[in-house]
Amino acid sequence: MQFHMNGFKPGDPDEFEPAAGRARVNGANGLPEKVDVLVAGCGPAGLCLAAQLAAYPEIAAMIVDLKDGPMEKGQADGINVRSMEMFQAFGFADKVKREAMWINETTFWTPDPDHPEAIRRVGRVQDVEDGLSEMPHVLINQARVHDMYLDLMRNSPSRLEPDYCLQVVDVVVDPTATEYPATVTLERTDPDRVGQTETVRANYVVGCDGARSKVRQAIGGSLHGDAAHQAWGVMDVLAVTDFPDFRMKAIIQSRTDGNILLLPREGGYLVRLYVELDKLDETERVADRGLSIDSIVAKAKRILHPYAFDVKDVVWWSIYEIGHRLTDKFDDVPAGQGNNQKPRVFTAGDACHTHSPKAGQGMNVSMGDTFNLGWKLISVLTDRAEPDLLHSYSQERRAAAQGLIDYDHKWSRIVSATPGKTDPSDTSMPRFQRQFIDGARFTAGLTVQYECSALTGQGVWQGLAKGFEIGTRFHSAPVVRLADAKPMQLGHSIEAGIRWTLFAFTPQDDTDLRSLCDYLGANPASPMAKFRREGDEADTVIDLRAVYQQGFREIEFANMHPLLKPVKGRFGLTDYEKLFCADAKNGEDIFDMRGVDRDKGCLVIVRPDQYVAQVLPLDAHAALSAFFDGILKPARG
């Protein structure tokens, strides 16, 4: 991380100076009359968005929740590798890695054919295939993820804090208003003022208010899909057992009692069990069954037979019914009205898609939604992009959510199928193990691929870097930073915000890179010149970084192009962190690992949300400028 740019900064580098004249102004009721963005809901989706907004104190943001304070336990716990990559951009991946349970191996259990009332282990697989990501798959209480975002907000230049005890009850948008067109009605939920209503006007409203979203209802959205008519129980417990895989993720199918997904949790002792309970009738609701924690424990004991399972403490439990549901649109623009109307209200997370927790995707996909939306909203609100950019949120994320619902359907069916079945095309392992392996990239969060659009280029030059697939997340690889010989992941140079990264992979002869730098540095049509405003650093919006094939001892930092050694801040200090070399210590280097053409090199454009936007030849200067002309607004004056 970099700090001290504008003078020595004592203390915790994660704690920013509060910005002078922050944008929120409160009225007599303690609430602002107007905000740029009102976020409804302090779940993973809402907090992920608020943490991004908080870094821009010029944006007046507000996040509300009907609850009276932060969550302490329960709900989701699965963090896939893609979310960990995102956490890296926020700066708290290391903290999560230290605290969380790492899922390294998954085991599979079915009834023993010789003693069908008992279970036996029939398979095991490495949970995350080698090379998929530098990040682990981890489990951690959803509340701790909330805490990480709340810390970011608290330490941000905006010092953003949630407003609790406020429930969004309605949102009305005035289509004729250009400023603060959305009026949000908030109902107080604290005992002293329960039922009292307040209004706040907003430029944008984002409904991250869960499956029963009021924001979704206010814009006429509804969830479509089906229910599996199956009750499930989930419990976080401290227990004593002789079940051998108690610290592995285990998928357990019993002969007649249903199945269990067992997840060891952070801290070394805690464990979560998802337990299949009763089949429900078509019209029946899960609450009608009167199921309790005792029902979950009793069922778990039967499924785990012959192993003992003695629950000592129940930390949290819940009973739920699975529904696979999706909304038509993630914003308030009616279908076909994209040219006439700009979105003002969005929904994200469970507010627009619900699914079973068994594939461990709820928290991940929800944060993925608002990581997609955050940089777009900030770019528009800071006048660096036209509001048209916001249409892409619904287009991109609805397709991603549809993929989730489809996968979830398939996985839920297979887990609940008759135990012991094999796939006709592969009889070497049970079907649920086969499906788990086939779906590994999906559950890791790595199958999202945004379609070709203004933000995601066509694949004309994809051959120059086959492993940086356009539309997919930037797949990091090891490099060595030239200036200080630090071995690191190239992708870890990307931070959350609105900055686009240009990774220039250079041939042995760096003439093309130098020409590119000349163009970017001096030509007024180049994106680094055109979109740089007065007061911006060289890399505020477009961040050029170069990767050389040579080892770090073979080239000299002093000989590098000045654009790759930008001077920044009030002292004109040099930024030493833009240059990288291949790291061949483990045989393959980044050029081999990601199929980068060594003779020609290439430019990989990465979006602020870490997705590959385009691959271009190093000398495609006009194409590079044209790409950004389609997205960013030129600096004025």
Ligand SMILES: Cc1cc2nc3c(=O)[nH]c(=O)nc-3n(C[C@H](O)[C@H](O)[C@H](O)COP(=O)(O)OP(=O)(O)OC[C@H]3O[C@@H](n4cnc5c(N)ncnc54)[C@H](O)[C@@H]3O)c2cc1C
């Ligand atoms: C009770 C429960 C148990 C769950 N258990 C599991 C589980 O075991 N495993 C798993 O993987 N997933 C579980 N989930 C799902 C998982 O937590 C979600 O997929 C994930 O949290 C989605 O994040 P989100 O931010 O979209 O919504 P949520 O986490 O649901 O957050 C929504 C937030 O909005 C607030 N809110 C709601 N309505 C309003 C309103 N009108 N105004 C203001 N605030 C409002 C809520 O209080 C909440 O804080 C559970 C969800 C719930 C609700």
